[in-house]
Amino acid sequence: MTIGSSGMYTSRIFRAAQIRKGDHVIPKTAQLSDLSAESLELVAEGGERYVYKSRDFPEFLFKKQKRVDERRLKKRDLKSFLLRVLPSYRTHIVRKEYRAYVSAVLRQQATWPDFPTTMLHGFTFLDGEPIQVVENVTLEGRDIGPSLRELLADDLFDAAALDALNVFGMALLRSDIPTNDVNASNIVLGSNRDGTRRFILVDGFGDIHLVPFRTYSSFVRKRHLVRLFSKLGKNRLAFDPKTFAFSLR
Numbered sequence: 001m002t003i004g005s006s007g008m009y010t011s012r013i014f015r016a017a018q019i020r021k022g023d024h025v026i027p028k029t030a031q032l033s034d035l036s037a038e039s040l041e042l043v044a045e046g047g048e049r050y051v052y053k054s055r056d057f058p059e060f061l062f063k064k065q066k067r068v069d070e071r072r073l074k075k076r077d078l079k080s081f082l083l084r085v086l087p088s089y090r091t092h093i094v095r096k097e098y099r100a101y102v103s104a105v106l107r108q109q110a111t112w113p114d115f116p117t118t119m120l121h122g123f124t125f126l127d128g129e130p131i132q133v134v135e136n137v138t139l140e141g142r143d144i145g146p147s148l149r150e151l152l153a154d155d156l157f158d159a160a161a162l163d164a165l166n167v168f169g170m171a172l173l174r175s176d177i178p179t180n181d182v183n184a185s186n187i188v189l190g191s192n193r194d195g196t197r198r199f200i201l202v203d204g205f206g207d208i209h210l211v212p213f214r215t216y217s218s219f220v221r222k223r224h225l226v227r228l229f230s231k232l233g234k235n236r237l238a239f240d241p242k243t244f245a246f247s248l249r
Contacts, residue, residue: 032057032124032133043144046203047072048093053136053143060121061144063132065090094132096206100215104177116172118188118202137190137200145191148199149184152236157248160197161189165237166245168199169229173244178207178214178221182228 035054040062044051052062068090101120119135139145148165151157168187172179181204188202207215214221226241238247 032060035062035124035126035131037126049132058143059136061134061136062124062126063134064126064129065094093206093208096208098206100177100206104175107176114167114171114198116168116175116199116201117177117205118200134202137188137202139189139191139197140195145188145200147185148187148189148232151189152184152233157236162246162248164189164197164199168201169246170244172201173222173225176218176221177205178212179205179225179228180208180214182225182232184232187232 035056039054039056040052041055042050043053043061047066049063049065052064054060054062098120101117104117105115118137121133121135123130124133125131136143137145146154146156148157151161165187172182179201182201183204186201186203187199189197190200191197207213214224226239226244229239229246230241232239232246236249238249239245240247
C-alpha cells in the first residue's frame with residue numbers, strides 16, 4: 001500500500017527522482033523495506049523507545065522499542081514486574097498509542113491540518129525487529145522542529161507561539177485522544193504546507209492504564225489534561241482551566 005492523503009498506514013514509499021545529499025545518493029525507488037541501520041542517527045531517547053532520523057527518509061522518524069535490560073526498572077513496581085514476566089508487555093504503550101490514534105481518526109473528531117498528534121505510518125522492520133514509522137515534524141530551516149521546552153528555554157516563545165499553543169490545546173481536547181505524558185518535550189512546533197505553524201504532540205498519548213478510564217470518560221480525559229497543562233512551562237506559562245487557554249506570566 002502506498003501512502004495516501006491521511007498517511008495512516010504505509011508499507012512502501014517511492015521516490016519520484018534521484019536525490020543527492022552530499023556524497024550520499026538516495027535510490028530512485030527507495031522503499032521503507034530498504035531502511036538500514038547505517039542510515040539512522042539517534043535524535044532522542046525516552047524511557048521506552050529510541051528515536052532515529054534517516055538520511056534516506058527525512059520525512060519520517062523511526063521509533064525502536066528498548067529491550068527490557070535497556071530500561072531503568074524499579075525493583076518493586078508493577079510495570080517492572082510485567083515487563084520481566086510478560087514479553088508482550090514491552091509493546092503495551094505502542095499498542096495503546098495506535099489504538100487511541102486510529103480511534104480518533106475513524107471518529108473524525110479532528111481533521112488535518114489541525115490533528116493534534118503526529119501522524120503514525122505503521123511499521124517497517126530493521127534487523128528482524130518491528131520499528132515504528134512516524135511523521136517527522138519539521139520547521140523552516142530545521143530538520144526537526146523545536147520542542148516547547150526548547151522555545152521557552154531559548155526565549156523564542158512569542159505571542160504567535162502562544163496563539164498556536166492555544167489552538168493545539170483546544171484541538172487535543174476536542175479530539176478525545178487520551179493522554180498520559182503531555183510535557184514540554186513532547187510538544188513540537190512544525191509548519192503546514194501553507195507555512196502556518198502549529199504545535200503537535202509527538203509522544204505521550206494513549207491510555208496505558210490497566211483500567212482505561214481515560215478511554216471511555218471525557219470527564220476523566222479533560223481532568224487529566226488540565227492537570228498536565230497546568231504543569232507546562234512552569235514559571236513561563238499559566239493555564240486557565242475555565243477558558244482552557246494558556247497565557248504568558
